[in-house]
Amino acid sequence: MVAVCRVEELPPGESTRVWADVAVAVFNADGEFYAVDDTCTHQDASLSEGFLEGCFVECPLHAAFFDLRTGMPTCLPAKRPVRTHPVTIEDGVIHVHVTANTSQQSENAQEQEAVA
Numbered sequence: 001m002v003a004v005c006r007v008e009e010l011p012p013g014e015s016t017r018v019w020a021d022v023a024v025a026v027f028n029a030d031g032e033f034y035a036v037d038d039t040c041t042h043q044d045a046s047l048s049e050g051f052l053e054g055c056f057v058e059c060p061l062h063a064a065f066f067d068l069r070t071g072m073p074t075c076l077p078a079k080r081p082v083r084t085h086p087v088t089i090e091d092g093v094i095h096v097h098v099t100a101n102t103s104q105q106s107e108n109a110q111e112q113e114a115v116a
């Protein structure tokens with residue numbers, strides 16, 4: 001579990017990035033908090049620098065959209081989901097509970113090695 005910031009420090013429509021074994025993007029989508037892996041599954045863009053629309057984030061590099069509730073891309077060029085992570089609020093502080101599944105990271109690493 002990683003502490004992100006106080007609730008009032010991440011107002012609706014804003015995002016931030018924390019390090020929790022991997023970079024994690026945390027969003028306040030109209031009062032609902034979501035956390036996903038920060039790195040877009042298409043290339044290496046930071047989703048925390050993307051554009052939040054409701055509970056969707058648009059990648060800042062090639063405009064793929066991801067559903068923050070599921071991590072699924074809703075349009076190309078991204079084809080694979082980003083991992084989602086549970087978020088809790090404790091004593092006014094946002095916490096991210098990073099998902100242990102690393103199979104997706106292994107796939108990403110293998111693809112990057114294949115491209116290199």
Ligand code: FES
Nearest residue numbers: 040042043059062
């Ligand atoms: S890096 Fe995100 S859509 Fe290309």
